[in-house]
Amino acid sequence: MILLLGNCQLQRMSYILRNNGIDSNYLANTDRIDSSFNADYVMSVAEKADVVISQPILNDNNPLYIDYLSKICKEIVYLPYVFVDGIFSLSSLDIGSPNILGSKYLEKYLDGDIGNIFNEFLIGNIDFCNEERLSFSIQELFRREKLSDSIPIADVISDNYRKRKLMISHNHPEKWLMDILCARLFDRLGWNYIPYEKCSHRLRVDYMFTPGEAVLSPYDADKLGVNFPSDDQWWGIGHRLINRIWDNRLI
Numbered sequence: 562m563i564l565l566l567g568n569c570q571l572q573r574m575s576y577i578l579r580n581n582g583i584d585s586n587y588l589a590n591t592d593r594i595d596s597s598f599n600a601d602y603v604m605s606v607a608e609k610a611d612v613v614i615s616q617p618i619l620n621d622n623n624p625l626y627i628d629y630l631s632k633i634c635k636e637i638v639y640l641p642y643v644f645v646d647g648i649f650s651l652s653s654l655d656i657g658s659p660n661i662l663g664s665k666y667l668e669k670y671l672d673g674d675i676g677n678i679f680n681e682f683l684i685g686n687i688d689f690c691n692e693e694r695l696s697f698s699i700q701e702l703f704r705r706e707k708l709s710d711s712i713p714i715a716d717v718i719s720d721n722y723r724k725r726k727l728m729i730s731h732n733h734p735e736k737w738l739m740d741i742l743c744a745r746l747f748d749r750l751g752w753n754y755i756p757y758e759k760c761s762h763r764l765r766v767d768y769m770f771t772p773g774e775a776v777l778s779p780y781d782a783d784k785l786g787v788n789f790p791s792d793d794q795w796w797g798i799g800h801r802l803i804n805r806i807w808d809n810r811l812i
Contacts, residue, residue, distance in 0.1 A: 562586060562609065562610045562611055563578070563583060563585040563586070563610065563611060563613075564585065564586050564587075564588065564606055564610040564613045564614070565578070565586070565587045565614045565615070566587075566589075566607065566613060566614070566615040567589075567590050567614075568589070568594055568616065568642065569594070569732075569770070570616070570640075570643060570732070570733075570734065570739075571614065571615075571616060571640065572587050572589075573739070573767065573768070574614070574743060574746075575587040576767035577739075577743050577768065580755070580760070580764045581747070581754060581755055585614075586606070586610075588603050588606060590603070590615070590616060590625055600624035600625060601624075603625065604625070604629075604633060607630060607633060607637075608633045608634065610634065610635070611635055611636065612636045612637070612638070613634045613636070613637040613638070614637075614638050614639075615639055616640055617639045617642075617708070617709035618630075619705065619708060619709065627709055638746065639710060639711040639712070640711055640712050641705060641714055641715070642705075642732070643702070643714060643718075643732065643734050643738070644698060644702070644731060644732050645699070645702075645722075645727065645728050645731055645732075646695065646697070646731050647691045647692065647694030647695030647696070647697075647698060647785075648695060648727075648728055648731070648777065648785065649662070649663070649730065649731060649775040649776050650663050650691065650776045650777075650778055650780070650799070651689075651774075651775070651776040651798075651799055652730050652773070652774070652775040653730070653773060653774035653802060654732075655773070656771070656773060659809045661802055661805065661806055663694075663776075664806045666688065666690065667687065667803065667806055670687075671806075671807070671810045675803070675804075675807045678803055678807070682799055682803060683796065685779075689780075689781070689784075691781055691784045691785050692784060692785065695722065695785065699718055699719050702715040702718070703715040703716075703719075712745045712749055714738070714741065714745070717741055718738070722785070722787070723785065723787050723788055724787075725737065725789055726777075726787075726789050728775075729770060729775065730772065730773035730775040733770035733771065733772070736757055736765070736769065737757075739757075739768050739770075740756060740757040740758075774798055774801065775792075775798070776795050776798050776799040777791050778791055778792070778799065779791040779795070781795075
């Protein structure tokens with residue numbers, strides 16, 4: 562039995578395994594993803610699995626801490642949690658969520674008028690520190706990959722973030738990046754892999770994450786010097802996220 566253990570990225574990868582003729586089971590690694598999450602049950606399933614594919618947890622207070630999990634598994638391969646901050650000025654953790662990356666850069670405006678925030682956002686006067694955020698998240702991804710001997714992906718992000726769109730939100734990879742991550746995993750395990758470009762339209766659907774709510778404005782694109790266009794919907798998405806930040810400012 563093959564067990565995939567992690568967040569939505571591993572859940573989607575379980576579909577891709579299935580399309581490559583590999584049966585697997587998926588379990589969430591936190592109650593934030595699955596309200597019925599039970600760490601003891603997860604560990605018992607992992608112990609019985611022939612292969613565990615897991616995102617590494619580096620917090621030793623967590624019952625699924627990498628050292629605990631590694632000791633009980635027959636074979637385990639770690640995949641990084643692909644989290645890339647800074648490409649998007651604002652990005653919601655979930656659709657409708659009050660937790661919005663980049664919201665701290667609006668804090669100094671929240672004692673004023675919301676109309677002023679909209680105007681400053683529209684004309685590009687708000688500094689969202691894109692470069693600093695992106696650099697930190699890439700270096701953090703490199704660090705976590707090294708600590709856990711994960712399948713690498715930080716190198717691809719570092720080398721390509723200016724060349725093409727890699728993420729559709731801060732934690733949802735674009736199909737090209739997901740394809741590379743899958744290919745590297747299959748190669749590590751010695752499995753045959755059907756690349757995205759050779760998949761039928763039906764199978765390609767399994768690479769598609771929901772877009773979430775993420776702002777890639779022309780100002781973000783300019784600050785990062787990317788060679789692909791900003792999102793035509795940046796203003797509408799940004800307006801919606803700013804409204805949510807404003808509504809939650811006193812909570």
